[in-house]
Amino acid sequence: xxxxxxxxxxxxxxxxxxxxxxxxxxxxxxxxxxxxxxxxxxxxxxxxxxxxxxxxxxxxxxxxxxxxxxxxxxxxxxxxxxxxxxxxxxxxxxxxxxxxxxxxxxxxxxxxxxxxxxxxxxxxxxxxxxxxxxxxxxxxxxxxxxxxxxxxxxxxxxxxxxxxxxxxxxxxxxxxxxxxxxxxxxxxxxxxxxxxxxxxxxxxxxxxxxxxxxxxxxxxxxxxxxxxxxxxxxxxxxxxxxxxxxxxxxxxxxxxxxxxxxxxxxxxxxxxxxxxxxxxxxxxxxxxxxxxxxxxxxxxxxxxxxxxxxxxxxxxxxxxxxxxxxxxxxxxxxxxxxxxxxxxxxxxxxxxxxxxxxxxxxxxxxxxxxxxxxxxxxxxxxxxxxxxxxxxxxxxxxxxxxxxxxxxxxxxxxxxxxxxxxxxxxxxxxxxxxxxxxxxxxxxxxxxxxxxxxxxxxxxxxxxxxxxxxxxxxxxxxxxxxxxxxxxxxxxxxxxxxxxxxxxxxxxxxxxxxxxxxxxxxxxxxxxxxxxxxxxxxxxxxxxxxxxxxxxxxxxxxxxxxxxxxxxxxxxxxxx
Amino acid sequence: xxxxxxxxxxxxxxxxxxxxxxxxxxxxxxxxxxxxxxxxxxxxxxxxxxxxxxxxxxxxxxxxxxxxxxxxxxxxxxxxxxxxxxxxxxxxxxxxxxxxxxxxxxxxxxxxxxxxxxxxxxxxxxxxxxxxxxxxxxxxxxxxxxxxxxxxxxxxxxxxxxxxxxxxxxxxxxxxxxxxxxxxxx
Numbered sequence: 001x002x003x004x005x006x007x008x009x010x011x012x013x014x015x016x017x018x019x020x021x022x023x024x025x026x027x028x029x030x031x032x033x034x035x036x037x038x039x040x041x042x043x044x045x046x047x048x049x050x051x052x053x054x055x056x057x058x059x060x061x062x063x064x065x066x067x068x069x070x071x072x073x074x075x076x077x078x079x080x081x082x083x084x085x086x087x088x089x090x091x092x093x094x095x096x097x098x099x100x101x102x103x104x105x106x107x108x109x110x111x112x113x114x115x116x117x118x119x120x121x122x123x124x125x126x127x128x129x130x131x132x133x134x135x136x137x138x139x140x141x142x143x144x145x146x147x148x149x150x151x152x153x154x155x156x157x158x159x160x161x162x163x164x165x166x167x168x169x170x171x172x173x174x175x176x177x178x179x180x181x182x183x184x185x186x187x188x189x190x191x192x193x194x195x196x197x198x199x200x201x202x203x204x205x206x207x208x209x210x211x212x213x214x215x216x217x218x219x220x221x222x223x224x225x226x227x228x229x230x231x232x233x234x235x236x237x238x239x240x241x242x243x244x245x246x247x248x249x250x251x252x253x254x255x256x257x258x259x260x261x262x263x264x265x266x267x268x269x270x271x272x273x274x275x276x277x278x279x280x281x282x283x284x285x286x287x288x289x290x291x292x293x294x295x296x297x298x299x300x301x302x303x304x305x306x307x308x309x310x311x312x313x314x315x316x317x318x319x320x321x322x323x324x325x326x327x328x329x330x331x332x333x334x335x336x337x338x339x340x341x342x343x344x345x346x347x348x349x350x351x352x353x354x355x356x357x358x359x360x361x362x363x364x365x366x367x368x369x370x371x372x373x374x375x376x377x378x379x380x381x382x383x384x385x386x387x388x389x390x391x392x393x394x395x396x397x398x399x400x401x402x403x404x405x406x407x408x409x410x411x412x413x414x415x416x417x418x419x420x421x422x423x424x425x426x427x428x429x430x431x432x433x434x435x436x437x438x439x440x441x442x443x444x445x446x447x448x449x450x451x452x453x454x455x456x457x458x459x460x461x462x463x464x465x466x467x468x469x470x471x472x473x474x475x476x477x478x479x480x481x482x483x484x485x486x487x488x489x490x491x492x493x494x495x496x497x498x499x500x501x502x503x504x505x506x507x508x509x510x511x512x513x514x515x516x517x518x519x520x521x522x523x524x525x526x527x528x529x530x531x532x533x534x535x536x537x538x539x540x541x542x543x544x545x546x547x548x549x550x551x552x553x554x555x556x557x558x559x560x561x562x563x564x565x566x567x568x569x570x571x572x573x574x575x576x
Numbered sequence: 577x578x579x580x581x582x583x584x585x586x587x588x589x590x591x592x593x594x595x596x597x598x599x600x601x602x603x604x605x606x607x608x609x610x611x612x613x614x615x616x617x618x619x620x621x622x623x624x625x626x627x628x629x630x631x632x633x634x635x636x637x638x639x640x641x642x643x644x645x646x647x648x649x650x651x652x653x654x655x656x657x658x659x660x661x662x663x664x665x666x667x668x669x670x671x672x673x674x675x676x677x678x679x680x681x682x683x684x685x686x687x688x689x690x691x692x693x694x695x696x697x698x699x700x701x702x703x704x705x706x707x708x709x710x711x712x713x714x715x716x717x718x719x720x721x722x723x724x725x726x727x728x729x730x731x732x733x734x735x736x737x738x739x740x741x742x743x744x745x746x747x748x749x750x751x752x753x754x755x756x757x758x759x760x761x762x
Binding site: 105116174177180181182184185188189190211215216217218220222223224226227230231235236237240243244245248249253425 | 593599603728
């Protein structure tokens with residue numbers, strides 16, 4: 001058959017580019033690869049800041065009636081920690097992965113709107129700086145990352161912290177919205193010739209869904225923030241019950257953003273997992289269409305489930321019943337994905353690289369977080385456990401044990417492509433096991449603390465039986481976790497300084513980003529291999545065994561099944 | 577049509593704006609239905625006739641920008657610049673009307689901080705006015721490009737994209753005018 005390569009169209013605009021490596025080269029850059037690296041770099045810097053805030057809180061909670069922190073400082077710390085981790089770590093992290101990888105995976109030279117891409121990044125950075133400027137201004141925000149009204153009203157939070165918080169989030173929110181828009185347009189219009197929409201790699205497909213989720217999710221937050229700012233600075237009455245306003249309205253607006261936001265952060269990590277697991281199991285992704293469809297289902301249902309954050313408000317039984325049901329419902333498409341990933345690994349030739357270890361542990365930890373999440377959908381249980389450490393444990397299992405482990409998996413997987421250097425596998429194993437141990441030590445016991453009645457967001461506690469011990473275990477775990485992050489950062493620096501040079505396709509992967517050099521040249525590709533299926537590099541290497549010539553059960557279309565003669569990687573291949 | 581990435585990008589942007597305005601409208605309707613009986617509200621404070629008159633200028637500007645697009649397709653550069661300038665003038669008249677309305681209301685001490693009607697009314701119409709203003713800036717830049725002969729090549733798709741935005745701003749006003757002014761007459 002013909003193996004004609006597809007030319008990649010050149011951009012229509014000349015894009016500014018400074019001298020390689022200079023400061024201007026980075027600041028003025030509109031190249032998606034540099035912006036992707038900057039997104040991820042910014043996320044890692046904020047991750048360290050947010051992590052230190054968490055460590056200080058854990059120090060305070062390490063023993064009963066500790067006096068390290070004042071209650072005010074503790075409130076400021078958990079607000080900054082939550083806001084930082086959600087908006088300045090996870091958002092730029094997943095957007096960064098998307099910005100870097102999507103054009104490479106679809107065989108394009110850049111995003112659809114390179115300048116908008118840069119604008120979005122810098123708005124996010126300045127939003128983050130504004131949030132942290134509140135410390136210099138003397139009044140960090142202290143009303144929690146969701147800042148429920150009327151606590152944020154001028155009469156209860158008279159300092160400027162909430163204003164910095166709101167304006168900072170407004171900036172990052174608008175920046176993120178432009179990124180979402182950019183993903184949609186890029187994936188819909190810039191795919192290499194021959195690549196159909198359902199032939200894009202799973203990560204790219206999920207970034208498309210995520211793009212829609214982003215542009216649908218951020219506007220309610222922006223509306224809520226604008227109203228909050230009007231209330232605080234112009235004397236508006238939106239959320240002020242004394243003036244006829246409604247503080248419940250804020251909760252609705254915030255959580256109709258807040259819940260889809262969680263999926264907005266989690267979905268791209270599903271995409272990362274869906275790239276890593278097949279490559280290290282030497283099998284195609286099991287049930288591509290099911291994973292693709294369930295991503296859509298999750299995106300839709302996430303809006304329908306938002307008010308399970310509001311069961312404790314007392315909105316009535318019919319209201320609660322609806323959102324209890326939708327919460328249970330969203331577990332189904334998520335479960336579909338878990339089974340697909342397990343089936344992908346099943347019977348594969350598994351290579352336990354660091355990336356794979358993180359990916360597999362993601363499945364386990366995310367499932368734990370998912371199961372505790374379903375318990376919150378049961379209204380009476382929710383009333384007992386909401387705002388307790390059980391909740392804290394739940395969302396850390398989802399966002400840290402789930403999403404962040406997937407992010408680590410992605411970092412190990414794509415690091416050679418991005419930097420041209422290999423990360424040390426020996427260090428990687430240490431990073432993984434220490435992080436795994438540290439994470440579970442920190443957060444698993446918080447389930448029990450929560451069920452014992454320990455409330456979240458309280459700076460101290462009485463010396464009740466076992467409370468000090470369990471909290472101390474959690475604190476020790478958090479320092480182990482921090483140590484593993486430190487090891488990771490050192491191993492990254494070591495790899496950049498004297499790491500082994502990475503080949504173009506070190507993991508023998510099949511998607512287009514591995515068809516170019518490591519790191520890719522500024523234009524990404526002159527040409528890409530012909531695209532007839534979801535694994536163009538597999539097809540390129542196996543002219544006699546093309547993906548697209550196989551049915552869904554892995555048998556050759558039109559030919560006799562001859563499984564015995566197939567390469568072992570292809571046996572039990574059910575997805576293509 | 578949909579493979580034009582500028583157009584698609586603008587449609588996505590309009591989608592986010594629709595949700596943003598949707599939330600503000602929801603807040604307005606919520607407080608209208610739960611408003612105290614006393615104090616200023618849409619029924620006793622707004623001059624529907626005058627606003628209807630100024631609205632006509634905004635609605636007309638949707639027509640003029642369409643005429644500008646048609647002139648572009650026919651290669652009539654003079655027509656493009658003429659209709660774009662007309663659009664800007666019509667939009668400015670609308671904004672002037674809004675400014676007059678605001679001044680009058682504030683003169684009667686109906687402000688953002690008066691009650692929920694004041695808060696939601698000024699937020700909603702204020703954000704719409706801001707969008708009109710941004711649209712006028714964009715159209716003004718387009719007009720400048722046409723007059724200096726720069727609206728050509730792939731840049732010429734900018735007119736279609738901006739006019740999409742302008743129609744959106746117009747449609748939002750149709751909704752706002754109906755919800756705030758016309759429903760108050762019932």
